[in-house]
Amino acid sequence: EVLLVESGGGLVQRGGSLRLSCAASGFTFSRYSMNWVRQAPGKGLEWISYISSDSNTVYYADSVRGRLTISRDNGKESLYLQMSSLRDEDTAVYYCASSKWELNAKWVFDSWGQGTRVTVSS
Amino acid sequence: DIQMTQSPSLSASVGDRVTITCRASQSIGSYLNWYQQKPGKPPKLLIYGASTLQSGVPSRFGGSGSGSAFTLTISSLEPDDFAAYYCQQTDSVPWTFGQGTKVEVK
Numbered sequence: 001e002v003l004l005v006e007s008g009g010g011l012v013q014r015g016g017s018l019r020l021s022c023a024a025s026g027f028t029f030s031r032y033s034m035n036w037v038r039q040a041p042g043k044g045l046e047w048i049s050y051i052s053s054d055s056n057t058v059y060y061a062d063s064v065r066g067r068l069t070i071s072r073d074n075g076k077e078s079l080y081l082q083m084s085s086l087r088d089e090d091t092a093v094y095y096c097a098s099s100k101w102e103l104n105a106k107w108v109f110d111s112w113g114q115g116t117r118v119t120v121s122s
Numbered sequence: 123d124i125q126m127t128q129s130p131s132l133s134a135s136v137g138d139r140v141t142i143t144c145r146a147s148q149s150i151g152s153y154l155n156w157y158q159q160k161p162g163k164p165p166k167l168l169i170y171g172a173s174t175l176q177s178g179v180p181s182r183f184g185g186s187g188s189g190s191a192f193t194l195t196i197s198s199l200e201p202d203d204f205a206a207y208y209c210q211q212t213d214s215v216p217w218t219f220g221q222g223t224k225v226e227v228k
Binding site: 102 | 123152153154155157159163164165166167170171172174176208210212213215216217218219220221222
């Protein structure tokens with residue numbers, strides 16, 4: 001069974017830093033690209049970052065570029081999101097999601113973790 | 123960035139045929155996925171490539187469309203289907219979601 005478990009969320013002051021983790025099991029983590037997707041309270045889903053299986057390719061949404069850094073450790077089967085210069089609008093539940101390539105769909109986010117909540121407070 | 127537009131909500135009854143629409147601000151081919159989300163839970167993949175049913179998803183769910191107009195259809199609504207539904211384009215980065223359509227009890 002595929003399992004993605006996020007951790008590291010919590011209450012942080014505006015301008016502060018936080019590191020989120022996502023532990024993977026039940027599949028060959030090193031073969032999958034990974035993503036972070038967030039959801040602000042009462043709002044929709046926002047994709048924020050992607051990392052390829054070999055870490056050679058990363059993408060960021062404009063809203064987080066320069067402040068958030070995605071990384072992974074295939075030996076530890078873990079995904080990370082280093083967050084800095086946090087703003088009020090970064091308050092959200094953060095999900096990690098695996099993505100697979102399908103010829104008729106390009107990227108498909110097929111498995112999701114339960115999420116970890118980040119609250120930015122002044 | 124490609125903008126994805128969905129109607130915010132719709133009301134329906136068990137047994138109804140439900141259609142949820144999603145429109146892209148530009149053509150995205152068939153690079154459109156659909157997810158279901160229930161309160162306090164992560165999204166669940168339903169449909170990818172506009173019309174391919176994800177393994178394990180009931181056959182009452184179907185997807186269609188290409189270019190900039192897409193539809194998710196639930197052929198006969200069941201109690202477990204009251205939820206929010208999101209479309210997502212993966213044609214180009216940043217991969218964007220619609221704002222979600224909440225299917226509510228009529």
